[in-house]
Structures are given as structure tokens and as C-alpha cells.
Amino acid sequence: xxxxxxxxxxxxxxxxxxxxxxxxxxxxxxxxxxxxxxxxxxxxxxxxxxxxxxxxxxxxxxxxxxxxxxxxxxxxxxxxxxxxxxxxxxxxxxxxxxxxxxxxxxxxxxxxxxxxxxxxxxxxxxxxxxxxxxxxxxxxxxxxxxxxxxxxxxxxxxxxxxxxxxxxxxxxxxxxxxxxxxxxxxxxxxxxxxxxxxxxxxxxxxxxxxxxxxxxxxxxxxxxxxxxxxxxxxxxxxxxxxxxxxxxxxxxxxxxxxxxxxxxxxxxxxxxxxxxxxxxxxxxxxxxxxxxxxxxxxxxxxxxxxxxxxxxxxxxxxxxxxxxxxxxxxxxxxxxxxxxxxxxxxxxxxxxxxxxxxxxxxxxxxxxxxxxxxxxxxxxxxxxxxxxxxxxxxxxxxxxxxxxxxxxxxxxxxxxxxxxxxxxxxxxxxxxxxxxxxxxxxxxxxxxxxxxxxxxxxxxxxxxxxxxxxxxxxxxxxxxxxxxxxxxxxxxxxxxxxxxxxxxxxxxxxxxxxxxxxxxxxxxxxxxxxxxxxxxxxxxxxxxxxxxxxxxxxxxxxxxxxxxxxxxxxxxxxxxxxxxxxxxxxxxxxxxxxxxxxxxxxxxxxxxxxxxxxxxxxxxxxxxxxxxxxxxxxxxxxxxxxxxxxxxxxxxxxxxxxxxxxxxxxxxxxxxxxxxxxxxxxxxxxxxxxxxxxxx
Amino acid sequence: xxxxxxxxxxxxxxxxxxxxxxxxxxxxxxxxxxxxxxxxxxxxxxxxxxxxxxxxxxxxxxxxxxxxxxxxxxxxxxxxxxxxxxxxxxxxxxxxxxxxxxxxxxxxxxxxxxxxxxxxxxxxxxxxxxxxxxxxxxxxxxxxxxxxxxxxxxxxxxxxxxxxxxxxxxxxxxxxxxxxxxxxxxxxxxxxxxxxxxxxxxxxxxxxxxxxxxxxxxxxxxxxxxxxxxxxxxxxxxxxxxxxxxxxxxxxxxxxxxxxxxxxxxxxxxxxxxxxxxxxxxxxxxxxxxxxxxxxxx
Numbered sequence: 003x004x005x006x007x008x009x010x011x012x013x014x015x016x017x018x019x020x021x022x023x024x025x026x027x028x029x030x031x032x033x034x035x036x037x038x039x040x041x042x043x044x045x046x047x048x049x050x051x052x053x054x055x056x057x058x059x060x061x062x063x064x065x066x067x068x069x070x071x072x073x074x075x076x077x078x079x080x081x082x083x084x085x086x087x088x089x090x091x092x093x094x095x096x097x098x099x100x101x102x103x104x105x106x107x108x109x110x111x112x113x114x115x116x117x118x119x120x121x122x123x124x125x126x127x128x129x130x131x132x133x134x135x136x137x138x139x140x141x142x143x144x145x146x147x148x149x150x151x152x153x154x155x156x157x158x159x160x161x162x163x164x165x166x167x168x169x170x171x172x173x174x175x176x177x178x179x180x181x182x183x184x185x186x187x188x189x190x191x192x193x194x195x196x197x198x199x200x201x202x203x204x205x206x207x208x209x210x211x212x213x214x215x216x217x218x219x220x221x222x223x224x225x226x227x228x229x230x231x232x233x234x235x236x237x238x239x240x241x242x243x244x245x246x247x248x249x250x251x252x253x254x255x256x257x258x259x260x261x262x263x264x265x266x267x268x269x270x271x272x273x274x275x276x277x278x279x280x281x282x283x284x285x286x287x288x289x290x291x292x293x294x295x296x297x298x299x300x301x302x303x304x305x306x307x308x309x310x311x312x313x314x315x316x317x318x319x320x321x322x323x324x325x326x327x328x329x330x331x332x333x334x335x336x337x338x339x340x341x342x343x344x345x346x347x348x349x350x351x352x353x354x355x356x357x358x359x360x361x362x363x364x365x366x367x368x369x370x371x372x373x374x375x376x377x378x379x380x381x382x383x384x385x386x387x388x389x390x391x392x393x394x395x396x397x398x399x400x401x402x403x404x405x406x407x408x409x410x411x412x413x414x415x416x417x418x419x420x421x422x423x424x425x426x427x428x429x430x431x432x433x434x435x436x437x438x439x440x441x442x443x444x445x446x447x448x449x450x451x452x453x454x455x456x457x458x459x460x461x462x463x464x465x466x467x468x469x470x471x472x473x474x475x476x477x478x479x480x481x482x483x484x485x486x487x488x489x490x491x492x493x494x495x496x497x498x499x500x501x502x503x504x505x506x507x508x509x510x511x512x513x514x515x516x517x518x519x520x521x522x523x524x525x526x527x528x529x530x531x532x533x534x535x536x537x538x539x540x541x542x543x544x545x546x547x548x549x550x551x552x553x554x555x556x557x558x559x560x561x562x563x564x565x566x567x568x569x570x571x572x573x574x575x576x577x578x579x580x581x582x583x584x585x586x587x588x589x590x591x592x593x594x595x596x597x598x599x600x601x602x603x604x605x606x607x608x609x610x611x612x613x614x615x616x617x618x619x620x621x622x623x624x625x626x627x628x629x630x631x632x633x634x635x636x637x638x639x640x641x642x643x644x645x646x647x648x649x650x651x652x653x654x655x656x657x658x659x660x661x662x663x664x665x666x667x668x669x670x671x672x673x674x675x676x677x678x679x680x681x682x683x684x685x686x687x688x689x690x691x692x693x694x695x696x697x698x
Numbered sequence: 699x700x701x702x703x704x705x706x707x708x709x710x711x712x713x714x715x716x717x718x719x720x721x722x723x724x725x726x727x728x729x730x731x732x733x734x735x736x737x738x739x740x741x742x743x744x745x746x747x748x749x750x751x752x753x754x755x756x757x758x759x760x761x762x763x764x765x766x767x768x769x770x771x772x773x774x775x776x777x778x779x780x781x782x783x784x785x786x787x788x789x790x791x792x793x794x795x796x797x798x799x800x801x802x803x804x805x806x807x808x809x810x811x812x813x814x815x816x817x818x819x820x821x822x823x824x825x826x827x828x829x830x831x832x833x834x835x836x837x838x839x840x841x842x843x844x845x846x847x848x849x850x851x852x853x854x855x856x857x858x859x860x861x862x863x864x865x866x867x868x869x870x871x872x873x874x875x876x877x878x879x880x881x882x883x884x885x886x887x888x889x890x891x892x893x894x895x896x897x898x899x900x901x902x903x904x905x906x907x908x909x910x911x912x913x914x915x916x917x918x919x920x921x922x923x924x925x926x927x928x929x930x931x932x933x934x935x936x937x938x939x940x941x942x943x944x945x946x947x948x949x950x951x952x953x954x955x956x957x958x959x960x961x962x963x964x965x966x967x968x969x970x971x972x973x974x975x976x977x978x979x980x981x982x983x984x985x986x987x988x989x990x991x992x993x994x995x996x
Contacts, residue, residue, distance in 0.1 A: 172979070
């Protein structure tokens, strides 16, 4: 049984009764420092009012600690509690949502800290601190954040050691102990993280994403409003292509949603109830499949998407299969809402629409309808096009050529357009804009010219990370958001990207390059010069930096894949890599794991169990005697000897002195003096039975 | 009973304001153990040992331990007597009943262990034969905890040889004033008992009743020092035996026939704390108190 003893020696010691000393002031000030750090970490998430209130409450407690004054008035505490609850309700309309939740925790922490007096109060404060530390992952799950949270957890554990220790000890030794205990727990934690059975789907308890920090693509498009997102460097999603082959840049169009409803130059996603669209959706779903074997014409990929409130998610044009999403008539794919975490999905796409024309008819009127009227100068331009063109495809080409050959300029800060005639102003006057200007103007022109057209919103390009490495992947940011047009030609939707006519660099090099050059003021009339070639052929040091950046991004990608987005599928993949191909082996492993964990827990709880106590007859009688004093508020501490208890009882109830002393003497004689004959016990029993407690 | 209270009274008139220390030193002597006093100089260590020896009518010797002290300086040595043409064993200062080993940590480990071995076995080896030491044999060793340079602090295994560790501490203001006025007049106290009487008292200590309940209580405390995880290592069975012996001695001095849990509790920090070391450098005495606070007594 040596091994059981060994395992038990790893477990932290359990006190048989909880410690009851009052914590040292220095320790409490150390705890205050940790709370201050927690407040700083979470204040940016919580509301300004909540933050201010929390800081005030916290400062009051720190001052009280420094002055050694007692806990505040109970009435004041109740008032503060009601006030803070009200604050959360007024600011967030309840406690649903992450910001409300965090605010609630922050208030809970500071208020509990304020009212804390006994040891167990401070234990609760530490517990709330652990919750706050864990809640940081809701907002950031990068490698850095886990380092910060780990350091924070170590600090809380160290403080727990400090507090629970009745004798003051150095902070260094507490930190050593907490590091030790965390390190000992780490292997088991890692094992459980990777091998504990994962369930498909998400747990219900993750709070919903607040509407206020939506990041995603808007459902409406007004020329000029997307500009903000052009500078949003936040990561949108990463793509890992199966086999590592990434399509050419001009094919990297990631469709999210299509917009076919136009109202006063504003494009919207709209809801389609037309029978043709419903039929198309049905056809798409029956034909598209992820598993279908193919002839190499399709790309399979895994997307790691950052958290988003959107239900329509990016797929490479044109999607031919998805593992969880539902493909719709317009090649957009709808997912179930994913809540507040990042997630993974798989897709299969072909560069040409995989379905035939007959399977995907369209509603012509829906894609020709406009509410905006062309101005006089636009009408003249439309007439000119109509006169020259003999077919729809010629119309498309003429307009595309016009944009390509009329000194249009790609600009991230285009001038404002005339509200009454934005299209005319853009086409004949400012001639400056970026993707959405071109896409919306082009699509509207098509509709006026009688060619069914719609806008597609999504992402274009992206940055290839680790291009020469073993595991290249594509990183797309919100700044890679793009809008382009689709026209109905020859019974098929065809992509026309008018931005390509103006700035092929946007497509061929990517948004990142455009921005870098824009930031350096190199974009504009002369940007086809040296700046661009320098950018494309970086110097030695710049290359080294790029290499380092790629390595870091690769690490972040693996982190996200194996840790942040670790789910049932990834687990299966890992187990297969470990050689558990067989479902039976898998089951055995899981059973072993679950069983092992339970044995460990059992061992732990066996230690916690109090040993059964058998009282001798005289002990039982004495306990009966002791219990009677509870009425007078006199209780025996477990470590109090009969003599000590007698002393205490006599001090508090001097009117019982004679009885207390006689009974204690008799008891001590029986229990410790060896005078435990039946006769003596009997006499003792009678003595106890005669004894009646009196109030005074 | 009469004798012990008279003894204590006399000791207390010499050592002012520290009745616990005088009582504990008597407890230690009657329990057949040895006493380690850890304190700064000038708080009455020598006075205490003197008073103890005088009151008990026992021979007393004082040894100042220094770094050049040799084992033979303690035990004695065999010399050649030219007249009788024989080897003679000349007894060292250790052949006494009460030995004050002052500043024991100044001597080299070699000399220390010569003394400690004699303490343990109550006899010394001379020329391959064992010579018994006088009965009773009681060592009061002192150690200055502040002065550490050039000293050899006693290793943990040696600390275990001492039944008790005490620290006298400063007297209270009231008693210090009395001391300054020289009101502790009976500096050279008279003998109240003699060596035979002392041996009889030691025998009486052995006859004190120890109930099963006390054995259970003490054993559970010993067990807890081993399993609490707070100490580098728990108490040894020898420590338990000595603790119990001290408790019996205390009961005897207080005129009782049986050991009470109060005796065990009171003696914990004196008989057990110096044998324990906390994992994290916290005070062993405080940890032990906490452990006792969590152990049920009924």
C-alpha cells in the first residue's frame, strides 16, 4: 500500500477543523493589492459608473484597514448592496450579458471585501477573485492572456496560503507554496483538458455576447460607411487549407452575405420569400456535401472564426459543402448563433459554381428592382451604354471598362458624395473611393441597365502566414472586408469586382499592403513606383522581422486550434494522432481516465471524513452536562479540557460553582484518575441527572 | 507534596516573577530529563541552577563551554601516578548531580557530543569500562540564540536529548524593581531535601497514574504532528515518552495522583516544540498550539 501513501502525500494537507484565527493586516493589505490589480484588469470592461463605485468602496476598505477600524455599519452595507444592484439593472437592464456579469462580479468583490471581517469572508473574496480571473478568458484567450491569468491565479493562491496560515510567513514562501501546488495540479489539468470527453455543441452557461461590442459585417451597406472597418485590424478568422494549397489571390473571395434590396442608395440583405429562392435553397442543400469525393477541383478547408454575433459566416466562393452550416440560395451559409466564443467549422468550395443553371433559377424582378432614380447626367451615360451594347455581357464590359479607363482612384478616405445624386457625383465628379463605392455604384448601374445584379459582402484576400513553412494558413482581418458585384449572365451568377478595375493591388497584394502604404503616405498617384516594389521585396532586416512575425502568428494559430477552439472534433483528431483509432480503445481510455479521477477524488474525500467517535459512558454523561450550558451561551471548545471548561463556566455562571466543580472533579476522577468503577459511574450519572441549569 | 510546594516557594523567592520557569525546571529534574535554556545572558540562568542545587541539597558544578574545550575536560582523564605506579582516573566536572553547561553552543561538536552522550546514558566510558554518573544527574545547558558567530548550534538530533527547552525572558516591571532593590534576599538558599529524598521523589513520579484517555490524547497529538504536513518530520516515540514523563512529574509537583490533559497541553511548547521544524520557517510552537486547538479533549 506504499503507493497510496505516496499519492496521499501529494495531496495538500487537510485541517480537521477549519482555521479560525483572524488574518494579519499585512496579509490583508497584500490581498488589497491583488484586488486593485483585478479592478484595473476589469475596469475597461465594466461601465464607468460601476468602476467608479467599485473604486470608492475599495478605497474605503483600504483606509479602514490602514486605520485598523472595524467593519462598517450593517445598515450602510445593505444600502450599498441595494444601490449597486440597482446600478447594474439600470445600466444593463438585468444581469444577462458579459459586461453586466463582469460588473456584477466586480461589485461583489469590492462589497464583500468591504464587509469582510472573519477568515471565511476573506476566503470568499479569494473565490470571487478566481472567478474574475477566469472571466478574463471571455474577452481574450491569447497566449499572453493565459500568462497573465496564470500569474494572477498564483498570486491569489499565495494570498490564500497567507490568510489560512495562523502564523505570519514571508510572501516569498507563500508564492513558493502556491507555485508548488499549481505545478502539481498542472499535469492533471492538462491531461483532463485534452482527454476528458468533450461534448458536441456548446454548454449553455456561457453568457451571450453583448450587442454593444458587435464585430462583424453590417447588414446594410451605404457607400462610405464601411471605411471604419478598413482600419479595424482585429482578426476575423483564420483558414487552414487541407493539403496546404492556397488558391491564387484573385480567387480568394470569401462570401458572407449578399444584398439584393436597394432603397435610396442603401443596400440591405433583405429577406427572400420567393418560391424560386426556396427551391434553390432546397436544391443547394440536397446537392452540396462536404464528403463528396472530388477530382481535385475543390478546396477543403477549416476555418477558425473569432467570436461574432453573425449567423452568416464566410466561405470561399463558391461553397459546395459545409459541416455544420446550412447553404442558402445565394451561396451564403447560415450557422446557429455561436455565442461568445471562437469556433471552428469546415467547408468545401469550388472556384466555379458547382450547380447547374437549371438547379438555381433566380427571381429576375427581385434582382432588378430599384427605388432610386438616376439623375440627368447618369441617364445620359446609361443611354450611351445602351446604344453601344448589344447584349447583357457587353453592358457589363462597357461599364467595367469605363471605370477602368476614366482615372478613377482607390482611396481609403474618399470625399463625401452629394446626397441627392451620389452615383452621378461618384461617377463623374469625385471618382475616388474603395470597394463599396465601386460595388454599389456598379450594381445600381447594372440594374438601371436591365441586368440582374446584386452586391456580395465578405472578405477578399488575407495574409498568408508561414507561406514557406510546413503549415501555411490564411489570416483575415476585418480590414480585409470587401464588397463586390454579381451579375446574372447566361443564366448564371458571375462575379464582377469593379475594384479590380481601379486597384488591382488591393486584390493582388492585399489590403495589408494597401494600408501599410497608405499609412506611409505612399498611396496615391505615385504609388506604383518604388514604394510598392520595396514593399514587395523587403530588405534583409525587414525579412527577418516578417519571419519572426510569421513564426509568432503560427504559434498563435496552433494555440487557437489546440487550446481555444479545442472541441470534440479536435479531440478525436488528437486521439487518432496518439494511435487510438479504435473506438473500443477510446472507450477504455476514457473509462480509465474517469475512473482514475474518481479514485483520486475518493482518496481525497476519505481524508476529509471525520473518524467515527465512540464515547465512553462517562464521556456521554459529561457531554450531556456540557450541553446544558449552551442555554447560557457557554459552549465548550473542542480543545478545552474539563478543568478549563469548568473555569470558564464558573466565571460566567458563578451561581453553579458548586455543581460545576463537583461534577468536573467526579468526571476527572473517573476518566483520568482510574476511578472508573460501575458504582462511581452510576453515582456520576445520578449527579448529572440531578443537575438543572438556571438562568441566574 | 509538602516538599514540592516548599521547594517551589523557595525557588520563587530567588527567581522573582517567573513561577512557571522554576516549576518547569523542577518538573524536568524530577522527570529525569535535562533542560535547555535558550536566552540572552543575565536573565538568571545561573541563579536558577544554583538555587535548584542548593534547595535540593545536591552537588553542583558549572562549566563554561568554549571552543577549545576537550571531551576530557568534561569527563575527566586517566593519569599516571608515579608514586603508586598506577593509572588513576581523575573525574571531570561531569561527576556531579546538577551540571550547568553554560553556552553549550560555543564548544566543538566533539565536546558537545561527549556531554550529550553522557546525558543520554547517565554514565561515561572510561578506559573501556562504564562509570555511572551520580544520581540524580541533571544537566542545565544554556544557549545564547542571538550570538551566532563562532558557535556550533546544536543539531536537531541533539536537541531531542533535552526533555525541555525554556526561555526565561525578562522579568516584569514589578519584579525587576524588586530585583533592583535586592529583595530576593535568599540568594544562598538552604537545602530543604537531600539526595535520597530527591531520588524518592523521582520514584514517586513514576507511580503517577496515566489513564487510557491520556494515552489516547497524547498519541493522537503525536500522530497529528506526523500527518499535518506542517512539519518537516513529526515527533518521535521518544519525544512522546518524555512528554508523558514530564506530565507525570508536573502532576506530582502539583500534588495530583493522575495526569490530566491540562498537563499535556501546558507542556507541549516546552517538551515538544524544540523537536519540531516547520516546513516554511513558521514558529513550531505556534503550529503546535494550533494543532492542539484542533484536537478534541473530553
